[in-house]
Amino acid sequence: MKRRVSSYSFFSSSFGRLLLGLYSSLVLAYLLLPLMVIIPMGFSSGKYLTFPPPGFSVQYVQEVVHSPQWTSAIWNSITVGVAATVLSTLFGTMAAIGLVWGRFRGRLLLFGFFLLPLLVPVVVSATGLYLLFAKLGLLGTFLGMVLAHAMLGAPFVVMVVSATLTGYDRRLINAAFSLGAHPWGAFRTVTLPIIAPGVVSGALLSFMTSFDEVVVALFLSGSDYRTVPVLMFQGIRFELDPSIAAVGTLLLAVSLLAMITAELLRRRARR
């Protein structure tokens, strides 16, 4: 540990520190505990969403697995997510390399433009996409959903990969070139291994963005192309179906997995 933050001295008085620690634990509990409530509900044996659940059962998990509505939504979510991730990761990585290594005018402006999807309220881009896709006949199609989700995920790839690249010594690739390496060979053997953790983290963020995205999916899906979040939103809104708790538990597990993977990658990248 290199340095300690200045605030440490403020709380050198043990009472102040105790108070701050107590307050912080409460905030952490507020962040974390509500997420946990969904797990017992997902495995409840009760007929309704009562807490505490009367007993343990996998009835809702079974219901979800055997419902064609849910399974097709899961399939849609995965295929759209993977396709959008491939697109955004490929284009985003290329753009990040061009931005960090290139020496052309307006790089910072272009970087800002690529982050714009994060800034524009999703409802606004969803409405615009709906109006445009209605004209182009892309509503309720795989292609339409993939394009929209790739747009939403790309900023994460651009951010993470360019952050990885700025920390990486460019003289390495110059050395490869001076040793006579072919540009593609230099990229494959020098650049790619270094930026790989960043690319994978970006891809992970991009996939989760698509997998969890509700608003654009709600606007563009129509009745033919519903993803898991769309089905969940409609389920919560209209009937409060208890099997949603089971789906929620599943999504929570996916998030946990994604987070742990990203965290491990980040540590590896640091070494």
Next chain:
Amino acid sequence: MSQSSSRSLFLLTVPLLVTTVLTLLAPIVFLFRTALYAPEVSRGLPRFVAALEADTAAVPREEVFRVLAEDLGRRKETFEHGIVIKPIRHQDLELWKMLKGILRVLPEDPSIAEISSWQRWFSEHDSRWESANTWRRLRRVIQPVTDFYLLEAMDLKRDGENALVWQEKEKQLFLGVLLNTLEIGGVVTLLCLLLGYPLSLYLASLSSRTARILFLFVLLPFWTSLLVRTYSWILLLQREGVVNGMLAALGLVSEPLPLMHNRFAVYVTMTHVLLPFMILPLFVVLRNIPSPLTTAAASLGASPWRSFLTVTLPMSVPGIAAGSLLVFSIALGFYITPALVGGSEDTMLSQLIALNVNSLLNWGRAGALGVILLGTVMVLFLSVTFVLLSRMRWNPLAGELR
């Protein structure tokens, strides 16, 4: 690498540039277009619109009535009349009803119908067709380029003399929703700051190993689906929910408390969802304050509280600004959470947009509300970012302070 290859690296950004232009910029341009441009009437009833524009009288002559009947008849034949007069329905409901009335009684093919005076036929059917007021309003709603939707979205309209006036009291809705949206965003930002700042301070003061483990608790909600988090709060707060169940079991309440579908639920849930966005920038900034500064302050005799107020707090202002900006601008666009846990009093701008896109099919209004939401967020974001960037001279691409 040579100068030229450094420049040609621009080509690598082209695919993403094209994709982003197609899927973000083009839709936004389309949104503006929809908000300002409703060509259906002038396209669907072209001869009538041309004839009316050529006629400057308060109540036009026979010719205009005749082409109106003929144009309407032609659209009715192809069942397009509903689409063609839809903008009129959104802009002037009374006028739309008058046109619907005409469409109902219109003879099969008006151009060969034996009617000597269409003007008389119109006024016999509905005497309002004789009034100059009707025609003044009709002249306005046939314009393809209109500021009607943008004005409506700000509770404004044009009166008979084309001057801007407030909408009637009972029709005023949009400014209230905009204020609601800003208020919810402001309160949530404040709550995030109140909860997030002390936690970030604490996390920043821990050893990096402990901080990293505790930080996972902040990151897990960040990675978890928005719907899962909102749904968890529904399970907690609903009438038969966890909180009410526990309160009843402890004998603290006899009646379940109304915790859902109100402002309280919106604040609690939105703060929960947005808190990580406040903590991340705050933590980074607080962690990077050089400790010699506070040590120096302490060695010069400053009390811990004073050293916090004079060193740590001012130095963390960029983190406070970045976190607040992030939370506030994301909060302004919230749709899912207020739709699921809020009541009718807590409607936010995004919900109104979604309602107009998906249920009311009033795209002009949805577009105008979208333009207003986007404008608010952009102005806010760009001005704060500009101040931050120019004061800190920070270049994210160089990865260093210039």
